[in-house]
Amino acid sequence: MLDLPYLREKKEDAIKALSKRGIDANALVEGVLSIDSERRTLLADLESSKYEMNQASKEIGAAFQSGNKEKAQELKERTKVLKEIIKKGDGALSEVEGRLHDQLVLIPNTPHSSVPVGNSEAENEELKRVGDLPKLHEGAKPHWELASEYKLIDFELGVKITGAGFPVYKNKGARLQRALINFFLDEARHAGYEEVMPPHLVNAESAFATGQLPDKDGQMYHTELDHLYLIPTAEVPVTNIYRDVILEESELPQKLTAYTPCFRREAGSYGKDVRGLNRLHQFDKVEVVQVVDPKNSYDVLDEMVAHVASILDKLELPYRILRLCSGDLSFTSALTFDFEVYSAAQERWLEVSSVSNFESYQANRLKLRYRNEHGKPALAHTLNGSALALPRILASILENYQTETGIEIPKCLIPYTGFEKIEA
RNA sequence: GGAGAGAUGGCAGAGUGGUCGAUUGCACUGGUCUUGAAAACCAGCGCACCGAGAGGUGCCGGGGGUUCGAAUCCCUCUCUCUCCGCCA
Numbered sequence: 318m319l320d321l322p323y324l325r326e327k328k329e330d331a332i333k334a335l336s337k338r339g340i341d342a343n344a345l346v347e348g349v350l351s352i353d354s355e356r357r358t359l360l361a362d363l364e365s366s367k368y369e370m371n372q373a374s375k376e377i378g379a380a381f382q383s384g385n386k387e388k389a390q391e392l393k394e395r396t397k398v399l400k401e402i403i404k405k406g407d408g409a410l411s412e413v414e415g416r417l418h419d420q421l422v423l424i425p426n427t428p429h430s431s432v433p434v435g436n437s438e439a440e441n442e443e444l445k446r447v448g449d450l451p452k453l454h455e456g457a458k459p460h461w462e463l464a465s466e467y468k469l470i471d472f473e474l475g476v477k478i479t480g481a482g483f484p485v486y487k488n489k490g491a492r493l494q495r496a497l498i499n500f501f502l503d504e505a506r507h508a509g510y511e512e513v514m515p516p517h518l519v520n521a522e523s524a525f526a527t528g529q530l531p532d533k534d535g536q537m538y539h540t541e542l543d544h545l546y547l548i549p550t551a552e553v554p555v556t557n558i559y560r561d562v563i564l565e566e567s568e569l570p571q572k573l574t575a576y577t578p579c580f581r582r583e584a585g586s587y588g589k590d591v592r593g594l595n596r597l598h599q600f601d602k603v604e605v606v607q608v609v610d611p612k613n614s615y616d617v618l619d620e621m622v623a624h625v626a627s628i629l630d631k632l633e634l635p636y637r638i639l640r641l642c643s644g645d646l647s648f649t650s651a652l653t654f655d656f657e658v659y660s661a662a663q664e665r666w667l668e669v670s671s672v673s674n675f676e677s678y679q680a681n682r683l684k685l686r687y688r689n690e691h692g693k694p695a696l697a698h699t700l701n702g703s704a705l706a707l708p709r710i711l712a713s714i715l716e717n718y719q720t721e722t723g724i725e726i727p728k729c730l731i732p733y734t735g736f737e738k739i740e741a
Numbered sequence: 742g743g744a745g746a747g748a749u750g751g752c753a754g755a756g757u758g759g760u761c762g763a764u765u766g767c768a769c770u771g772g773u774c775u776u777g778a779a780a781a782c783c784a785g786c787g788c789a790c791c792g793a794g795a796g797g798u799g800c801c802g803g804g805g806g807u808u809c810g811a812a813u814c815c816c817u818c819u820c821u822c823u824c825c826g827c828c829a
Contacts, residue, residue: 360791364798371798374810378759381809389809396809563788692770694788 318421318681320696321353334427337434337643345424352417359413363406370399422531426678428643429615429652435642441655442642447626448635451661451717459662460712461593463719464490467739472593482583482591482598489739493714493726494601496733497707498576501603501628505574505704508624510605513575515554518545523557526683528649538580547580551604552701556679559608563694564687570617571608574704576601594708595667601707607700608685611677614698615652618674621702622654625670628705631729634713635659637666651676658709662716667709672702 324331328346335342373396380389433442464470469490475483486494506512524530524546529537538547548554555575564571579602583591590596605624609617622638629636641653650673657666677696680686686694718725723740731737 357791360798364791367798370809375760377809382759393809400809 318678319424319427320677320681321349321421323677324350325353331427334430335424337428337432338425338646339434339436339644340425345420349417349420349424352413352420356410356413356417359406359410363403363410366399366402366406370396370403373399425648426651426675428646429674431640432646432652433640433642434644436644438642438645440642441645442640444638444640444654446635446637447630448633448659450635450659453661453716453719454721456721457662457716457719459593460660460715463715463724464593467724467741469493469715469739470594480598482596484594484597489734489736490711492736493711493730493734493739494707496730496735497710498601498603500730500733501705502574502576504624504628504631505603505605508572508605510572510574513555513558513573515548515551515558515575515577517548517554517577517580519548519553519557520545523553523560526560527553527556527679528682529553532648535584536582538582548577549581550579550703551575551577551602552606555604555606556683556699556701559685559697559699560683562683562685564608564685564697566610566688566690569608569610569687569697571606573606574603575606576603578602579706594712595663597708603704603707605702605704608680608687608697609700610687611696611698614674614676614700617698618652618654618672618700621672621700621704625656625672625702625704629656629658629669632710632714632727633729634710634717634727636669647671647673649673649675649678651678656705658713660709660713660716662719663712667713669709669713670703670705673700675699675701 319331324346328350332342332346335345373392377389377392377396380386380392433440435441458466461470461472464472467490468488469486471485471487472481474485475481478485502512518540521530521544524537529546529549533549537549539545540547546553554577555573558573559571578599580599581597583596583598594600605621607617607621626636626638636656636658639655639657641650641655646653653671653673655668656670656672658669659665660667676698679699680696683699685697685699687697689695714727715724718727723738726734726737726739
């Protein structure tokens with residue numbers, strides 16, 4: 318959520334930035350600020366009543382100790398009124414604070430100045446294209462046909478075991494999957510990220526802290542008995558490592574990477590988009606997360622974009638980088654770059670990575686701070702990116718690297734797969 | 742799952758109704774001393790909110806209660822540890 322002191326001090330900036338999202342920013346911000354001022358008035362009164370009460374209690378204590386019981390009794394009478402006032406004040410305050418919080422979490426992050434205004438993904442800004450689109454041979458197939466022809470993935474078997482969107486990887490398909498995970502993790506490690514293996518289920522507090530709750534409630538799988546959520550991305554458990562933490566300035570930046578499966582209900586998405594590996598309920602992903610000094614979070618964002626690009630370069634897959642427009646920007650992000658690889662047989666671009674700077678939006682929910690140059694706790698900035706999500710990478714490898722005699726393995730992966738080609 | 746113990750500042754660990762945001766030790770920061778370091782000594786050292794400031798309020802796992810007053814008493818929830826059972 319947005320930082321309240323920031324909203325108070327830079328109200329106009331916030332409204333201007335939020336307006337890009339096509340929401341009634343003025344009403345949202347003014348609403349929050351008016352509740353906040355109500356809260357502060359209430360708080361000032363309440364605290365002065367508490368001060369009186371505390372003074373009176375001390376006097377009563379002193380009176381008792383000096384044996385002046387009548388005086389103590391007298392004072393006690395006076396505190397009865399104060400007690401009532403305080404009780405009412407406490408109630409009123411927590412009501413106002415609740416309202417303030419409820420309103421505040423409804424405000425999305427302020428888009429960065431470079432974010433183009435737009436309504437949908439159609440208006441995202443294409444920044445760069447890398448690599449030539451492959452020319453496939455006559456009779457080239459989409460990846461789901463290749464997957465079945467070479468017995469790499471069994472979608473129907475997954476349906477039997479679990480349901481649609483839970484494929485079973487087999488043989489060289491499974492090995493290729495494992496190779497990709499290791500390759501991505503090694504690349505991240507070489508780029509300075511420390512590897513972690515977090516839990517795959519999280520509690521509601523964690524899901525709230527990274528912004529999945531309350532706004533994406535229906536997108537996560539939920540375990541009834543223990544009230545835990547299956548992670549939709551490693552971002553949730555990994556970022557929550559830093560919940561309620563105050564880092565020393567010297568400890569920044571924190572760079573973590575994690576491989577996890579990701580679980581998404583994807584409620585409401587059907588049709589051709591979900592064919593094959595295009596959209597799954599369970600998929601694998603390697604994530605990179607950084608916690609940084611606010612001064613250089615945008616340099617770090619560039620660094621993370623370069624990291625993802627270098628992996629796609631090594632895989633020799635054609636890709637493009639997009640700057641998301643305001644309409645496609647996620648609730649918690651200030652600036653996001655998407656990477657899409659070209660899936661040659663489907664003749665379409667598939668999103669394989671999303672790299673975002675959340676500025677202090679997540680940190681505020683996480684209560685993640687660092688000691689600034691004055692030794693005072695201040696909100697840190699958090700960033701994360703996929704590096705990378707596996708299924709669509711696999712899809713484009715299968716399609717782009719297909720030949721009439723089989724599927725070649727990208728050179729950088731051969732040390733990881735232990736085979737150079739997938740043949741019938 | 743059964744039985745018991747516990748949850749206090751970065752860590753260790755006091756505190757069982759009043760001046761306790763909390764003794765003390767360690768760690769940390771600054772200073773004195775020293776060629777330098779160590780030791781010793783002195784000082785500082787939690788977080789949040791309100792306030793221009795002075796200052797104030799809250800926080801001893803969470804929530805509720807008793808009381809003029811709660812870290813301390815009561816209720817409740819959560820978590821941790823030990824033993825037993827089960828088990829990869």
